Amino acid sequence: MPKAAAPATSEVLRSSTLTDHLNFLLARANAIALAAGNAALAQHGLKVRSYSVLVLASGDARPSQRELAEFLQLDPSQVVSLVDGLESRGLVERTPDPSDRRANVVVATDAGRALAAVAGESAQAAEQRVHARLTSDERETLATLLRSLAFPED
Template structure:
């Protein structure tokens, strides 16, 4: 006879919370009117943190998705004028992806949407609970379960 899974209820609550957070964030992104999906938003944020325009393969690796997924995301963002493909100055066969001015402006609006989503999600918590949650999330976000040094 197997014993009940003591972590099962906690894992289920964590998954329910994650789904709720994604739904709320998606709603705020859609309300922004930018015509950007949550996945495209993530790609824009990733681009904003790159010191130089990355290759699509680099983006796929950073976002932990297959290269074909990046192609689709870039195609949509490029059609909306938020990114552009540019040749690598050192190797013109290599294509890099860079943010446009419209992409940078969209990032500002997306940050505001994310902040609004976070405010809604965290509204039931006191300031002290938010600090505790922040520490717990920092611990859980690290692959080895500990804070970065």
């Protein structure tokens, strides 16, 4: 009698108790989403982190680098590097903060706002591909749950 084939390693790993851990599932889902986002944004010379800074600099908030670091949960040195890269491409500027002359805020240039809009379409398309298995109600529920984890003070 022939021996039954052993299950593939990926099937064995998928049945691991690790898949019962929410932190693992969030980390794996995040890795998949980041890879898709980075691939989609590459055509614009961006990655998810630089795109995030560009989008925030394109809005009305006029964030400082410190505020960007806190909001994005990045080390301040990473934000400095991201802003430097965007600034060297003429996409953002550091301008004096009118409410604190010791600080600078990061503001998108016209070219930066235009790129943020075009890149946003690519990012949105990648997000839709990653979440294609979910219904619109499930996506909204997931967004609500993730917001409550990401912003527990709200």
